[in-house]
Amino acid sequence: MNRKARIYTLIGLIILVLSWEAHVIMPAQAGEENYIADESIRLRILANxxxxxxQQVKQDIRDEVxxxxxxxxxxFDDVEHAREVINENIDGLxxxxxxxxxxxxxxxSxxxxxxxxxxxxxxxxxxxxxAGEYEAVLIEIGDGQGDNWWCVLFPPLCFLDFNNGDAVAHEAEEKEEAVEKEEQEQEEIEEDDEDEVKVSFFIVDVFTSLWDRITG
Structure with a gap:
């Protein structure tokens, strides 16, 4: 094999390796950018x-609303439709x-x-x-001076305001499950990273072997 052919072969192998790395990295980055916090509608209730x-009235209203x-x-899967429906149902609230x-x-009042x-x-x-200003269904009862509670109505993800308010039913269990799930996902990420490193080393070994054959 002449020198020019060897160079072309080397370039082809480099492109192959870089393409594989991009294929692995890009899906992970896409997953991280998948959630946009601003595209949500919250519920905040201020007790009298x-x-x-x-406080009991606040809890009862919270559950029903x-x-x-x-x-x-x-x-719905978009905030525009959710906003429209909520506005149409203010009388019901x-x-x-x-x-x-x-x-x-x-x-x-x-x-x-x-x-x-x-x-x-x-x-x-x-x-x-x-922290900041977010779109929300705000319910103010009386003087609105009591402990408040809030959650994310859309996409549905209700949880406790940890500084004020009361837990919703089974919240402790849900929080524990969320923590366990997060730990499990972290372990899976670490395992995936190890696998990627192993595959990368394998590709390097193959590349080195091929180069030795080309230049040998």
């Missing part, structure tokens, strides 16, 4: 006060809150709006929700 009655909206939006207040004989609302930084599993 921290009295037992006001969350279940109602989740049923409406879980079939008013009815839910009014009924829950009436059940305990409360004469507190309330206000429901879909608007930009301030939120603190929160971590849920491997996802970080930075």
């Amino acid at each position: 006060s921290n009295s037992a009655v006001d 969350n279940a109602h909206i989740t049923e409406l939006v879980e079939v 008013n009815h839910i809150v009014e009924s829950k207040l009436a059940e305990v004989g409360s004469n507190n 309330f206000n429901i709006s879909l608007q930009k609302t301030n939120f603190p930084t929160k971590l849920y599993g491997s996802r970080v929700y930075p």
Whole structure:
């Protein structure tokens, strides 16, 4: 084999190796960029006060509103449709809150709006929700001075405001499962990395062997 043929063969092998590396790396990067935190609609409920009655009313409203909206939006995969449906059902949310207040004989006023609302930084599993203004269904009951609770309505991912509020049903179990899942995913990533290193070394060995044959 002449010198020019050897050079072309070497270039071809290098391109082959680089193509394989790109094929492995690009899907992983795509997965990391797959989630956009801004494309969400949250629910925030401000209780009238921290009295037992006001906090219970907040929990009852939370459960009813969350279940109602989740049923409406879980079939959608884009925030525009979810926003439209929520706006169309504000009257239904008013009815839910009014009924829950009436059940305990409360004469507190309330206000429901879909608007930009301030939120603190929160971590849920491997996802970080930075502090800032986010679109949310905001329910203010009475003076709105009690502990608050919030969750992500769309995509459906409700969880506790860890500084204030009360846990939803089975939340402790769900959080534990989320932690276990995250640890398992991390182990799988580490195993994949080891496999990639092994395959990379294998390719290097093959490449070296072929080069020795070409130049030998």
